Amino acid sequence: APLSQRGIAVRQADYANEAALTTALQGVDKLLLISSSEVGQRTAQHRNVIQAAIAAKVKFIAYTSLLHADKSPLALADEHIETEKMLAESGIPHTLLRNGWYTENYLASVPAARVIREEGHAGNVYELAGDDAWTLSQLADELTHQSGKKIVYQNLSEVDFAAALKGAGLPDGLADMLANSDAGAAKGGLFDDSHTLRKLIGRPTTTLTESLRSVL
Numbered sequence: 001a002p003l004s005q006r007g008i009a010v011r012q013a014d015y016a017n018e019a020a021l022t023t024a025l026q027g028v029d030k031l032l033l034i035s036s037s038e039v040g041q042r043t044a045q046h047r048n049v050i051q052a053a054i055a056a057k058v059k060f061i062a063y064t065s066l067l068h069a070d071k072s073p074l075a076l077a078d079e080h081i082e083t084e085k086m087l088a089e090s091g092i093p094h095t096l097l098r099n100g101w102y103t104e105n106y107l108a109s110v111p112a113a114r115v116i117r118e119e120g121h122a123g124n125v126y127e128l129a130g131d132d133a134w135t136l137s138q139l140a141d142e143l144t145h146q147s148g149k150k151i152v153y154q155n156l157s158e159v160d161f162a163a164a165l166k167g168a169g170l171p172d173g174l175a176d177m178l179a180n181s182d183a184g185a186a187k188g189g190l191f192d193d194s195h196t197l198r199k200l201i202g203r204p205t206t207t208l209t210e211s212l213r214s215v216l
Contacts, residue, residue: 015045021052030060035080039177042079050086060093060122067100067127067190074184076177093122100129100190101181129192130205136182142208146216158183 003010013024015036025031031053036045046063053061066072069080080098087094140153156164158179165175184190198204 015048016041018048018052021049022055025052025056025058028056028058031058031062033061033063033083035064035083039076039079040173043082046079046083047086050083050090050092053092054090058092060095061087061090062095062097062121063087065096065098067098067129067192069096069098072184073187073189075180076184095121095123096125098125098127100127100192101185126196126200127192127194128197128200129190129194131195131198132205132207133191133193134208139208142212143216146209146212 011024013021015021015038031049033046033049033053036042038045050061063083065084066074066077066080069077069084084096087096136155137153140151143149143151161182162175162179165178166172170178
């Protein structure tokens with residue numbers, strides 16, 4: 001059913017329009033700030049949201065950042081770090097949800113919902129990753145096992161992977177970002193064994209085997 005029929009108020013806003021954001025946030029106590037999809041414009045867009053939240057007197061913000069953003073080798077981390085700084089300077093109580101490349105991305109909203117709904121999360125930084133780390137070689141092996149077709153993983157340098165992605169038709173900026181992210185992951189930039197995600201969702205995270213089984 002449409003959200004409005006379920007008693008949920010829907011408001012239109014635009015990351016690039018601070019005035020529209022301020023209007024949309026009137027009367028809002030808690031805000032889940034989901035990082036925008038426009039890499040390279042995130043800092044300015046997130047600044048608009050935070051300034052609008054200040055003007056609208058929002059009392060709490062949860063922000064979807066990047067796993068270990070403060071020490072990450074991924075270029076993606078830069079805009080997340082800037083956003084975290086802006087939140088710290090805003091004076092608004094907030095929680096950082098530092099999301100990793102965990103397998104069950106479809107459950108990313110669960111810890112966010114708990115943080116928004118429950119009290120006691122302000123000031124916390126949650127590093128969110130799956131219980132079990134896996135490599136792309138392991139992914140290829142598991143795909144081979146479950147599909148019955150031989151899947152071979154070829155380890156490319158960051159430069160070669162970016163070139164391959166561009167050759168497949170991806171825009172240059174996106175190809176460079178994806179290649180840099182994988183290179184950073186290979187250096188451990190997306191590893192975390194604190195099991196924070198498990199604690200927030202109240203159960204073990206979905207394994208690689210289970211995730212692939214659900215889509216094959």
